[in-house]
Amino acid sequence: MNSTNGVVEKYRRIPATGAIVLLAIVAGVVGFVAGVAGGMIGIYLYDRGTSKGNDLAVGMIGLLAVGTFVFVTVFAWLSKVHHKISWRTPAFTLALCLALAAFTTCLMWDSYYSSFIFVGWIVILACGLLAFNVCRRFVTREPV
Numbered sequence: 473m474n475s476t477n478g479v480v481e482k483y484r485r486i487p488a489t490g491a492i493v494l495l496a497i498v499a500g501v502v503g504f505v506a507g508v509a510g511g512m513i514g515i516y517l518y519d520r521g522t523s524k525g526n527d528l529a530v531g532m533i534g535l536l537a538v539g540t541f542v543f544v545t546v547f548a549w550l551s552k553v554h555h556k557i558s559w560r561t562p563a564f565t566l567a568l569c570l571a572l573a574a575f576t577t578c579l580m581w582d583s584y585y586s587s588f589i590f591v592g593w594i595v596i597l598a599c600g601l602l603a604f605n606v607c608r609r610f611v612t613r614e615p616v
Contacts, residue, residue, distance in 0.1 A: 484554055495550035499565075503543030510538025529585045532576065533592035537599040540569040544603035552610040562607035566600045 486494065514534030515527045548562040573596050577589060 480553060486554070488555065491554045492551075495547060495554070499543050499547040499550060502546050503539040504535075506542040507535040507537075507539025511535040526585070526588060528580075529588040529592070532580065533588065533595055536569075536573045536576065536592070537595045540566070540573070540596055541599040541603040543569055544600065545606055548607040548610045557611060559608075559611050562604050562611070566604055569600060570596070 483491065511531035511534035514530050518526070518530045544562050544565045547565045548557060551557045551561050573593075577593075581589075
């Protein structure tokens with residue numbers, strides 16, 4: 473138990489800029505791994521892995537949706553462990569994830585997949601808003 477407190481104290485002593493870079497890397501890796509797992513689960517749930525030809529679209533939806541939720545949540549939680557945060561921290565990370573999803577959508581655009589893209593954006597936005605709601609407990613509330 474004492475070693476955990478020691479790690480947290482060492483983490484809190486890291487300068488803010490270094491801590492943000494470190495936690496962005498950690499949250500990015502955790503979010504990517506969870507997103508890949510979410511994509512594989514989505515492909516399996518969609519067609520049991522029999523490859524109807526839409527696996528790439530379904531996999532990207534799972535990757536971006538689950539990755540968004542995990543990245544925003546982990547980034548806000550690790551930020552809160554280091555210092556007090558406001559609502560802007562999860563909002564900024566959510567905006568970054570949505571920008572990445574928009575960039576990916578533009579790169580992979582195919583009119584055949586437009587229905588998948590529409591449903592995918594609904595799922596990504598729902599996961600992002602759910603993460604934003606979960607992160608409310610990490611935010612410091614100042615008395616008005």
